Amino acid sequence: MADEDRLSRNEVRAKIAAAYGGLLVPVAIVGATLWFNHSNAQIAARQKCIDQSLEIVRTYSAQTVSPTRGDERRRFVAMLATLGDLTVQSCRRARLDIPPFVSATLRQAEREAAGTPAAAVLGGVAERAEEQSGEEAPSAAQTLAPSQPGAIRLFIHISEESQREAAQRLELALEAAQLGGSAIVVPGIELVPGGGDNSLRCLKRADCRRAEALTGLIGRTLSAPAVTPRDLSARYERDRGVAAGTYELWFGPGEIRFAGE
Numbered sequence: 001m002a003d004e005d006r007l008s009r010n011e012v013r014a015k016i017a018a019a020y021g022g023l024l025v026p027v028a029i030v031g032a033t034l035w036f037n038h039s040n041a042q043i044a045a046r047q048k049c050i051d052q053s054l055e056i057v058r059t060y061s062a063q064t065v066s067p068t069r070g071d072e073r074r075r076f077v078a079m080l081a082t083l084g085d086l087t088v089q090s091c092r093r094a095r096l097d098i099p100p101f102v103s104a105t106l107r108q109a110e111r112e113a114a115g116t117p118a119a120a121v122l123g124g125v126a127e128r129a130e131e132q133s134g135e136e137a138p139s140a141a142q143t144l145a146p147s148q149p150g151a152i153r154l155f156i157h158i159s160e161e162s163q164r165e166a167a168q169r170l171e172l173a174l175e176a177a178q179l180g181g182s183a184i185v186v187p188g189i190e191l192v193p194g195g196g197d198n199s200l201r202c203l204k205r206a207d208c209r210r211a212e213a214l215t216g217l218i219g220r221t222l223s224a225p226a227v228t229p230r231d232l233s234a235r236y237e238r239d240r241g242v243a244a245g246t247y248e249l250w251f252g253p254g255e256i257r258f259a260g261e
Helices: 002-061 070-093 100-112 117-131 161-175 211-221
Strands: 152-158 182-185 189-191 199-202 222-224 228-231 246-250
Touching: 002 070, 002 100, 070 100, 070 117, 100 117, 152 161, 161 182, 161 189, 161 211, 199 211, 211 222, 211 228, 211 246
Parallel strands: 152 182, 152 189, 152 246, 199 228
Antiparallel strands: 199 246
């Protein structure tokens, strides 16, 4: 009887061992899957942090909305604030420091939107980005502004899509030139149907003093249309959202032709 009891107990132990042993493979598979999923999620989070950081700078650098386009400007700033907030969240999940150039870009955009509700939102996002940055953020002047002193930012507006190719040629010609030692930067070309009057618009009194010279440079580059300076400093002199050195070139309907053609 004792031998039978011993055999019975051994059989039970063998069955239990076999049952648990059979679970080892699926448990190992589940454990490995969870580990790999975690690793993949971490890799994805890191990549998203990097991609969104670069997208902030690309979006800001490629902006074509001039400071005087109020509603469009507000939408652009709100979009940049949303992208900045998503970047802060992604980098936090990935446990990565936010590159200092990201917070510098957000701060610069905040300054340009000064006085608007969107500026306050951007400021909060920039502050969170700075807190999550591993280094002291460089100033916007160091990171974003053209290296040449007194650089000119010229926003070009066309009234017809057919003018875009000529406007792009003009952009290249002006950026290859200088005005009194100042580089000319064209942030972009924007289509504004019905909004053009063939004018070069200056927005600050100091900038209006060299509007004639810039108009002359454009006139020597183009044979048509004739561009005339327009002083809007009375409206924008105290607008902190308009940076010094900003001009707007507005084309009305019609062909843009180059000198010598």
